[in-house]
Amino acid sequence: xxxxxxxxxxxxxxxxxxxxxxxxxxxxxxxxxxxxxxxxxxxxxxxxxxxxxxxxxxxxxxxxxxxxxxxxxxxxxxxxxxxxxxxxxxxxxxxxxxxxxxxxxxxxxxxxxxxxxxxxxxxxxxxxxxxxxxxxxxxxxxxxxxxxxxxxxxxxxxxxxxxxxxxxxxxxxxxxxxxxxxxxxxxxxxxxxxxxxxxxxxxxxxxxxxxxxxxxxxxxxxxxxxxxxxxxxxxxxxxxxxxxxxxxxxxxxxxxxxxxxxxxxxx
Amino acid sequence: xxxxxxxxxxxxxxxxxxxxxxxxxxxxxxxxxxxxxxxxxxxxxxxxxxxxxxxxxxxxxxxxxxxxxxxxxxxxxxxxxxxxxxxxxxxxxxxxxxxxxxxxxxxxxxxxxxxxxxxxxxxxxxxxxxxxxxxxxxxxxxxxxxxxxxxxxxxxxxxxxxxxxxxxxxxxxxxxxxxxxxxxxxxxxxxxxxxxxxxxxxxxxxxxxxxxxxxxxxxxxxxxxxxxxxxxxxxxxxxxxxxxxxxxxxxxxxxxxxxxxxxxxxxxxxxxxxxxxxxxxxxxxxxxxxxxxxxxxxxxxxxxxxxxxxxxxxxxxxxxxxxxxxxxxxxxxxxxxxxxxxxxxxxxxxxxxxxxxxxxxxxxxxxxxxxxxx
Numbered sequence: 126x127x128x129x130x131x132x133x134x135x136x137x138x139x140x141x142x143x144x145x146x147x148x149x150x151x152x153x154x155x156x157x158x159x160x161x162x163x164x165x166x167x168x169x170x171x172x173x174x175x176x177x178x179x180x181x182x183x184x185x186x187x188x189x190x191x192x193x194x195x196x197x198x199x200x201x202x203x204x205x206x207x208x209x210x211x212x213x214x215x216x217x218x219x220x221x222x223x224x225x226x227x228x229x230x231x232x233x234x235x236x237x238x239x240x241x242x243x244x245x246x247x248x249x250x251x252x253x254x255x256x257x258x259x260x261x262x263x264x265x266x267x268x269x270x271x272x273x274x275x276x277x278x279x280x281x282x283x284x285x286x287x288x289x290x291x292x293x294x295x296x297x298x299x300x301x302x303x304x305x306x307x308x309x310x311x312x313x314x315x316x317x318x319x320x321x322x323x324x325x326x327x328x329x330x331x332x333x334x335x336x337x338x339x340x341x342x343x344x345x346x347x348x349x350x351x352x353x354x355x356x357x358x359x360x361x362x363x364x365x366x367x368x369x370x371x372x373x374x375x376x377x378x379x380x381x382x383x384x385x386x387x388x389x390x391x392x
Numbered sequence: 393x394x395x396x397x398x399x400x401x402x403x404x405x406x407x408x409x410x411x412x413x414x415x416x417x418x419x420x421x422x423x424x425x426x427x428x429x430x431x432x433x434x435x436x437x438x439x440x441x442x443x444x445x446x447x448x449x450x451x452x453x454x455x456x457x458x459x460x461x462x463x464x465x466x467x468x469x470x471x472x473x474x475x476x477x478x479x480x481x482x483x484x485x486x487x488x489x490x491x492x493x494x495x496x497x498x499x500x501x502x503x504x505x506x507x508x509x510x511x512x513x514x515x516x517x518x519x520x521x522x523x524x525x526x527x528x529x530x531x532x533x534x535x536x537x538x539x540x541x542x543x544x545x546x547x548x549x550x551x552x553x554x555x556x557x558x559x560x561x562x563x564x565x566x567x568x569x570x571x572x573x574x575x576x577x578x579x580x581x582x583x584x585x586x587x588x589x590x591x592x593x594x595x596x597x598x599x600x601x602x603x604x605x606x607x608x609x610x611x612x613x614x615x616x617x618x619x620x621x622x623x624x625x626x627x628x629x630x631x632x633x634x635x636x637x638x639x640x641x642x643x644x645x646x647x648x649x650x651x652x653x654x655x656x657x658x659x660x661x662x663x664x665x666x667x668x669x670x671x672x673x674x675x676x677x678x679x680x681x682x683x684x685x686x687x688x689x690x691x692x693x694x695x696x697x698x699x700x701x702x703x704x705x706x707x708x709x710x711x712x713x714x715x716x717x718x719x720x721x722x723x724x725x726x727x728x729x730x731x732x733x734x735x736x737x738x739x740x741x742x743x744x745x746x747x748x749x750x751x752x753x754x755x756x757x758x759x760x761x762x763x764x765x766x
Contacts, residue, residue: 162680281678290675294660294696297746301664302483302691306431306473309746310456319659319746333429344697345711347657354454354747 136185136284139171141205143191143198144225144253148270149216150174150190156273163277166284185210186283188276192218194225194253206260213279214256217269217372221341224269225253226375253375264289267322269339269372275324292323293344296336300327308335315355317368320346320378341373348382362390400613401605404586408466411550411578411589412513413440414602420511420548423479425469430458432472434479434512443513451558451739454748461556467514467582470558471738475519475667476512480544481526484690487539487674491684503686505539511548515576517569518561518738520551522667524575528730529670539689548595551576555619557627560739562752564623565630568736571620581616588616629742629752631723632761634733639759640724644716648757653712655747660693662741662749663718668734673698694718719754 140150153160154175167186171179187209193202206212217223228236229252237244256262266275282289296318300307308314308330317338318330329336342348348369355365369383403411415422424443426435432447447469448461461468486503493499530540554561554570563569572579577596580587588608591597633639663669673692678685692699694717700708708714726734735751742750755761 159680166680166682277680278677281680281682284682285678292698294693294698295658297657297659297661298664298691298693298696301661304433304474304478304483306429306433306456307661307744307746308429310454310744311430311458313455316746319657319661345658345714347654347711350655350657350747353655 135166135168137170137183138167138186138188138280139180139182139184139205139209140169140174140188141171141180141190141201142173143189143202143219143256144194145191145216145218145223147174147190149219149268152215152270152273152276153188156277159273159277163280167280180205181208183208186280187212188215189213189219189256190215192222192225192253192255193259194249196248196250199250199259202256202259211263211283212256212260213264213266214262215266215268215271215276217267217339217341218253219256220265220267220376221373221379222253222255222375224372224374226373227370229253229375255375264291266324267341267373268324272325294323295319295343295346296321296323296325296327296330296340299323299325300330303327303331305330308333309354309358313358315358315360315365315368317351320348320351320382337371338368338379339372341376342378346378348378349385352382352386362386399590400608401589401600401603402586402608402612403580403589403603403605405584407603408443408587409440410603411599412437412443414599415511415513415548415550416440418599419509421508422511422513424513425467425472427458431456432458432469433474434472434514437513448556449558451560451743452748453560453742453750454745456743463584465555465582467552467554467580468556470554470556470561471516471518471740473665473740473744475738475740476515476523476547476549477526477667477669479510479512479547480523480540481530481670481672481691482539482543482689484688485539486677486686486688489684489686502538505542507543507546509546509548511550513550513552515549515551515572516554516563516738517551517572518563518566518736519667520549520572520575521563521566521568521736522738523549525668525730525732525734525736526670548599549576549578551579551592553579553581553616553620554623555582557623558739558743559628560742561627561737562629562631562739563737564625564627565634566733566735566737567634570623570627571616581619583612583615583619588612629739629750631735631737631752631755632759635727636733636755636759637724637727640720640755643758644720646758648754649712649716651757652715652749652754653710655749656695656711656715657747658695658711658714659746660695661744661746662751663693663695664691665740665744666722667738667740668722668736669693671699694721719751719758723755 279289316335318336321338322340322343366383369379422437423434424437446461446464448459530537551572576592591600722734
């Protein structure tokens with residue numbers, strides 16, 4: 126009689142959504158066949174976008190998309206942290222506060238009343254903040270949205286019991302490996318690639334357009350030197366500020382870069 | 393002219409296609425200049441008469457703009473964003489893979505690159521000098537890199553003399569150009585009515601003899617010599633010497649390192665376009681089913697964080713130490729490793745630096761030589 130081969134215990138995985146557009150969850154879903162292969166190795170217990178719903182259960186790995194932007198988010202992230210072995214923040218919202226972080230510092234009652242016909246239905250916190258502002262985060266995957274291959278690499282590393290590779294190099298490294306001539310040099314375009322974290326595969330430069338920093342700051346990002354170059358390429362101080370105040374406006378390195386330019390231009 | 397013992401032949405302008413046709417006939421995928429993404433890059437020619445005329449580019453620190461050669465020449469452009477480097481040292485490639493077999497044992501297998509026979513038409517003297525340095529690194533006795541070797545041996549190099557150096561070029565100062573002297577299979581020098589051609593290898597000689605060229609006359613050979621001298625004289629940048637080892641190593645605490653670090657983005661573009669930089673990282677790409685993995689080599693740079701990572705600390709945590717590492721390796725400690733400087737004067741690190749940091753200017757400031765440009 127054959128003894129049935131014992132199935133190794135599959136890690137339990139949850140994908141949680143906070144204040145976000147769902148684009149990073151879609152990066153998971155868009156994996157298609159790869160997601161099915163992956164589903165065979167893990168137990169997906171909570172992933173609203175894909176079907177399974179069990180937000181309160183204990184898991185080995187929790188992926189968290191979105192920023193903390195409401196009073197409810199504040200409570201929920203604590204709960205999730207307590208019930209998760211590893212917590213991985215995915216995407217610009219979860220790592221820096223996201224595009225909705227643009228309201229930080231300028232949020233006012235009058236905005237809400239001007240924009241919404243039922244302002245009483247809005248219950249947002251004054252600031253949109255990254256997950257790491259509230260709980261311990263074990264690994265961050267930057268990007269707006271994160272890329273499928275990036276997600277797979279992280280899951281794969283965890284399944285193999287190794288620390289995921291944290292590539293904080295600049296987008297330029299990916300641009301050059303793919304053989305794209307630098308558009309700052311050939312066309313004088315203000316590209317954020319030299320201060321932005323790799324991971325996208327230099328998607329925008331591959332199409333002849335500038336990187337807009339959606340993967341957040343790279344390590345040792347010399348934003349001051351890049352701002353000087355943007356100015357010499359003809360950008361106004363306001364335009365340079367806007368380059369840094371976009372998807373990842375609240376990432377400390379980009380926020381500081383924008384503040385320095387503002388202070389300088391008011392001198 | 394090209395320091396070749398072979399007599400020079402003359403290939404009339406309207407017969408250039410015969411050379412390309414011959415190389416295609418021999419099974420070479422022929423790469424020639426093409427405009428792509430606003431730059432002159434090497435791409436496969438689809439027909440023997442597919443070489444474009446009149447391409448040119450204006451180069452300056454942090455600046456590259458396509459222009460047109462009023463004389464409508466084939467090779468009046470100085471050099472493009474990449475040399476031969478990606479053809480031999482692939483930006484990303486698998487070195488080996490491992491698979492779990494039916495018995496659960498791991499089986500390792502070398503990955504042999506599928507390198508096509510390639511003829512590159514339009515290689516510059518600086519790039520040949522750089523390739524010789526890459527050879528010294530990757531094909532060193534007892535440490536021959538099989539991936540590089542496989543690609544390298546498939547190359548047929550058609551060099552051309554630079555008649556119009558870019559404003560960022562300084563090969564005359566490093567002694568590596570503008571006229572090719574070694575390392576090519578064929579070398580051409582473009583004159584108004586045709587090309588003076590010499591071979592530099594047995595396979596080059598075979599191609600040349602199949603073309604049945606008439607011998608270049610003394611006047612033509614002399615015109616080529618003068619063209620080379622004029623191109624060298626036209627260069628506005630230079631290094632203060634060919635052996636800067638001691639000058640730089642005695643200035644490791646010079647304040648200029650801090651100054652240049654304030655301008656440097658540490659993006660690593662200079663190292664990626666440098667035809668002699670050979671640093672790489674190795675990463676693993678496990679398959680999703682957990683049954684196989686590929687071990688990959690990717691271009692890396694001393695301007696990145698992980699490159700300086702040792703167990704427990706980083707030897708080059710800031711931009712100052714990274715720029716200093718790059719410059720002192722390239723121009724100083726390279727002498728200890730390879731018996732010469734690692735700079736061939738192609739000027740790519742100057743043109744392709746997004747903020748236009750000029751290596752010759754930095755060296756002049758560091759060594760106090762004042763020898764720079766303009």
